[in-house]
Amino acid sequence: MGNKHKPKLGQNFLIDDRARHAIADALGDLSTRTVVEIGPGHGAITEILATRAKKLILIELDRALAAELRFRFRENPAVEILEGDVLEVDLAPLGQDLDVIGNLPYYITSDILLKLFAASRTGLIRRAVLMMQREVADRVSAAPGIKDYGLLSATAQMHARVDHLFTLPPEAFNPPPDVFSTVIRLEFAPRFAELGVEPAPFDAFLRQIYAQKRKTLRNNLRTAGHTPAAIDAAWPAGLPPEIRAEALSLEDTAALYCNLV
Numbered sequence: 001m002g003n004k005h006k007p008k009l010g011q012n013f014l015i016d017d018r019a020r021h022a023i024a025d026a027l028g029d030l031s032t033r034t035v036v037e038i039g040p041g042h043g044a045i046t047e048i049l050a051t052r053a054k055k056l057i058l059i060e061l062d063r064a065l066a067a068e069l070r071f072r073f074r075e076n077p078a079v080e081i082l083e084g085d086v087l088e089v090d091l092a093p094l095g096q097d098l099d100v101i102g103n104l105p106y107y108i109t110s111d112i113l114l115k116l117f118a119a120s121r122t123g124l125i126r127r128a129v130l131m132m133q134r135e136v137a138d139r140v141s142a143a144p145g146i147k148d149y150g151l152l153s154a155t156a157q158m159h160a161r162v163d164h165l166f167t168l169p170p171e172a173f174n175p176p177p178d179v180f181s182t183v184i185r186l187e188f189a190p191r192f193a194e195l196g197v198e199p200a201p202f203d204a205f206l207r208q209i210y211a212q213k214r215k216t217l218r219n220n221l222r223t224a225g226h227t228p229a230a231i232d233a234a235w236p237a238g239l240p241p242e243i244r245a246e247a248l249s250l251e252d253t254a255a256l257y258c259n260l261v
């Protein structure tokens with residue numbers, strides 16, 4: 001494994017042997033599964049998955065790395081390599097009920113998560129095991145009322161159950177990044193139908209109520225154009241008037257939304 005890397009592409013390669021096995025193990029039995037790996041790089045995790053998955057699809061943007069992977073797995077018919085930007089790849093033709101795995105390129109973590117959430121709404125993906133910057137993982141998994149809870153937490157938890165698996169120090173990578181990294185598992189189970197809300201307008205509502213972090217929920221609703229009378233009429237019983245969106249459960253958020261529209 002050479003030292004050549006492109007920092008712009010988030011290339012911090014995993015060199016901790018136990019960690020790469022733990023990440024692959026976190027997807028469970030793969031013998032009947034189609035797995036999509038985002039950013040396989042030099043293949044630290046890929047090498048393990050390639051002997052386990054029924055089908056393994058690799059999405060790698062770096063041309064030299066994609067060529068290296070094509071050569072390395074040329075005799076394994078279960079492995080398919082898509083050279084390109086994961087944000088541009090249409091996941092629909094890759095199958096249904098996919099498993100996704102990846103030590104993500106951190107510069108596009110949020111965009112990748114949003115893409116996976118959207119894909120989960122149509123049953124395209126079942127589960128994902130993802131490594132990301134620790135602070136982002138903390139936001140994805142935070143409970144309401146906790147400092148890290150916000151739009152990303154609410155959006156993630158509308159789509160999936162989130163498990164924090166483990167955190168790695170910079171030395172687990174070559175070159176070491178400036179941050180700690182956390183592996184999480186997402187079990188996709190979108191909650192829109194259960195909570196009685198439509199996905200796209202509810203997404204827009206979440207963006208409104210988290211628009212300004214320092215404002216109360218009521219003030220964010222006012223800024224979004226709701227009248228004080230409409231807000232009063234929709235306010236769920238027992239909710240403190242000065243509450244911030246960050247302290248609101250998804251159930252209360254959905255109740256408020258349903259009362260307002």
Ligand SMILES: C[S@@+](CC[C@H](N)C(=O)[O-])C[C@H]1O[C@@H](n2cnc3c(N)ncnc32)[C@H](O)[C@@H]1O
Pocket residue numbers: 009010011012013014015038039040041042043044045059060061062065084085086087102103104105106108
């Ligand atoms: C953090 S490295 C992980 C590499 C390898 N999986 C590992 O764990 O050692 C991120 C990988 O994502 C690739 N990458 C960066 N941007 C990408 C994009 N937009 N689409 C697909 N892959 C990308 C990088 O080239 C790199 O191989």
